[in-house]
Amino acid sequence: MEDLKTKQMRFEDKGVGKSKNNKGNVVDEKSVNEEKEKHPEMIIRTENSSMYYGDFPAIKNISMDIKKNSITAFIGPSGCGKSTFLRAFNRMNDFIDIFKHTGNIYVNNVDIYNDKIQIEQLRRDVGMVFQKPNPFPKTIFDNVAYGLKIQGMKDKNLLEERVKDAIQQVGLWSEVRDDLKRNALSLSGGQQQRLCIARTLAVKPSIILMDEPTSALDPISTAKIEDLITQLKEEYTILIVTHNMQQAGRISDSTAFLYMGDLIEYDTTHKLFTKPKFEKTENYITGRFG
Amino acid sequence: MNNIIINRLKDKIFKAWGIIATFIGIILLAVFIGDIFKDGIQRLNLDFLSSLPSRFSEKAGIKPAMMGSIWIMGFTAIISFPLGVAAGIYLEEYARKNKFSSFLEMNISNLAGVPSIIYGLLGVQIFVRALQFGNSILAGAFTLSLLILPIIIVATREAIKAVPNSIREGSYGMGATKWQTIWYQVLPASLGGILTGVILALSRAVGEAAPLIAVGALAYVPFVPSSPMDEFTVLPIQIFNWTSRPQHGFIINAAAAILVLLAITLIMNGIAVYLRNKWQKKLSG
Numbered sequence: 001m002e003d004l005k006t007k008q009m010r011f012e013d014k015g016v017g018k019s020k021n022n023k024g025n026v027v028d029e030k031s032v033n034e035e036k037e038k039h040p041e042m043i044i045r046t047e048n049s050s051m052y053y054g055d056f057p058a059i060k061n062i063s064m065d066i067k068k069n070s071i072t073a074f075i076g077p078s079g080c081g082k083s084t085f086l087r088a089f090n091r092m093n094d095f096i097d098i099f100k101h102t103g104n105i106y107v108n109n110v111d112i113y114n115d116k117i118q119i120e121q122l123r124r125d126v127g128m129v130f131q132k133p134n135p136f137p138k139t140i141f142d143n144v145a146y147g148l149k150i151q152g153m154k155d156k157n158l159l160e161e162r163v164k165d166a167i168q169q170v171g172l173w174s175e176v177r178d179d180l181k182r183n184a185l186s187l188s189g190g191q192q193q194r195l196c197i198a199r200t201l202a203v204k205p206s207i208i209l210m211d212e213p214t215s216a217l218d219p220i221s222t223a224k225i226e227d228l229i230t231q232l233k234e235e236y237t238i239l240i241v242t243h244n245m246q247q248a249g250r251i252s253d254s255t256a257f258l259y260m261g262d263l264i265e266y267d268t269t270h271k272l273f274t275k276p277k278f279e280k281t282e283n284y285i286t287g288r289f290g
Numbered sequence: 291m292n293n294i295i296i297n298r299l300k301d302k303i304f305k306a307w308g309i310i311a312t313f314i315g316i317i318l319l320a321v322f323i324g325d326i327f328k329d330g331i332q333r334l335n336l337d338f339l340s341s342l343p344s345r346f347s348e349k350a351g352i353k354p355a356m357m358g359s360i361w362i363m364g365f366t367a368i369i370s371f372p373l374g375v376a377a378g379i380y381l382e383e384y385a386r387k388n389k390f391s392s393f394l395e396m397n398i399s400n401l402a403g404v405p406s407i408i409y410g411l412l413g414v415q416i417f418v419r420a421l422q423f424g425n426s427i428l429a430g431a432f433t434l435s436l437l438i439l440p441i442i443i444v445a446t447r448e449a450i451k452a453v454p455n456s457i458r459e460g461s462y463g464m465g466a467t468k469w470q471t472i473w474y475q476v477l478p479a480s481l482g483g484i485l486t487g488v489i490l491a492l493s494r495a496v497g498e499a500a501p502l503i504a505v506g507a508l509a510y511v512p513f514v515p516s517s518p519m520d521e522f523t524v525l526p527i528q529i530f531n532w533t534s535r536p537q538h539g540f541i542i543n544a545a546a547a548i549l550v551l552l553a554i555t556l557i558m559n560g561i562a563v564y565l566r567n568k569w570q571k572k573l574s575g
Contacts, residue, residue, distance in 0.1 A: 090463065092459065092462065092463065095462070097386065097387075120465045120466070120467055121465065122465075123462065123463060123464065123465040124464070124465035127463065127464070128459075128463035130456060130459060130460065130463070132456060134454075134456035134457060134459065134460045135460075136457060136460060136461070136475055137457070137478075137479055138478075146461070146464060146466075146474070147464040147465065149474075150464065150465065150466045150467075150470045150474065151465070196460070199460075199464065200463075200464070203464065203465065
């Protein structure tokens with residue numbers, strides 16, 4: 001915890017979200033190793049990260065560190081850039097032709113916007129769960145096995161084991177153990193979303209991005225998913241975008257408040273919700289706008 | 291008050307006109323099919339299906355024409371399916387949206403409207419002469435493939451567009467490459483729509499006579515083709531040939547052959563509808 005605080009101090013010293021450092025963009029092996037030594041517990045670090053859709057700046061010069069095995073919530077009004085920011089960590093924004101990124105984003109100390117990285121490999125390591133449950137129109141088994149199959153895993157026993165493990169991890173095993181051959185679309189919305197999480201877990205990522213994972217679900221399914229997310233923290237680092245401030249308060253360790261592309265405030269969830277440093281943050285979390 | 295009466299009257303007039311417009315095609319078709327059925331059903335038997343053509347109407351059959359149609363259909367499917375589907379996938383999943391791709395799209399739509407005889411003339415030049423296929427099944431199949439390619443491309447694109455983007459995102463998010471996403475997710479989810487389009491395109495090709503006459507399909511073929519390089523005839527040409535003869539017996543034969551052709555088309559369309567329904571269910575759970 002202490003380490004996290006010092007990082008935040010460092011961050012705040014620079015002036016919120018407006019920091020400029022002159023490190024330059026060229027990253028070689030040596031500097032990667034240096035980064036690693038300097039920030040051993042930080043699984044994600046962004047440096048002066050800016051993102052544009054054409055000329056429109058969606059994210060403005062954000063530098064932040066995210067600690068391993070923590071849950072970080074991103075909050076902010078619609079259009080503040082929190083989804084864009086989240087999708088940068090597995091480069092899902094690449095599918096938008098006019099998207100541009102400047103600055104550096106390190107995941108496990110690797111600069112992921114370096115031309116040399118393999119995007120497929122990055123996406124295996126940084127899994128994603130989407131707003132609307134999106135199981136493939138295939139069987140439950142094939143949904144969870146998909147990530148392993150596309151990596152070339154053919155051993156049937158091993159596949160079955162990994163699929164079972166993943167489904168057990170999300171607490172869905174007792175509900176679907178007898179119909180793994182059923183079409184995944186026949187599950188309820190909450191079950192579908194847990195299946196999508198299982199599908200992501202099956203390939204053993206280190207980070208899971210969640211883009212409003214409960215906004216399409218009923219309260220009971222939401223509670224189950226929230227429980228699941230808190231359990232997953234043991235093994236994974238979780239970044240979650242949410243519109244629901246109670247949700248951010250309930251499950252996250254740190255919270256980042258974004259507004260119009262700026263990172264306004266980033267602190268432990270407890271501090272941000274009880275003693276926000278900025279008026280904008282306070283106005284937003286008390287529901288005065290947004 | 292007066293206005294209301296007039297407006298209601300307009301309403302009724304349009305409704306009546308709509309009913310007439312809807313039924314006019316169906317009634318005419320029913321009369322036509324009924325007439326053919328009356329003439330043709332008496333001639334429709336196994337002998338008719340398995341006999342060679344003849345000078346004598348009561349001995350003449352459609353075996354070479356039917357087998358020719360089947361050969362042509364088979365090869366047209368083999369040629370047009372991979373080309374049309376690959377082009378559709380490319381345009382929908384790979385091509386960037388720019389002026390060049392919209393130029394391509396516009397031209398493909400226009401190609402679907404080119405008269406079939408033009409394709410026939412193109413086929414003579416390219417397949418019969420330049421590539422020296424001769425007046426063969428292969429030349430005919432390539433020509434018909436060109437004819438239905440635009441239809442297949444458009445149908446493939448529509449089917450691929452109908453696959454929700456969330457499925458693609460899910461697949462990419464798992465670390466799949468573009469081709470893996472297409473092969474494991476997009477194609478299985480859109481195959482029903484693609485096959486529907488291919489079958490409808492083929493059922494159009496099976497009724498074509500003009501382009502095949504242009505590439506040199508024969509009117510009289512006293513043998514069943516045994517290789518793709520053989521000369522051939524098809525049902526529509528046989529029908530055309532018989533209807534142009536003066537003897538009443540051949541008119542009866544033509545009617546019977548039309549029934550066979552209609553049956554083939556209906557079966558193909560039936561399969562297309564079945565596939566469409568089946569895949570729609572699969573996509574929506």
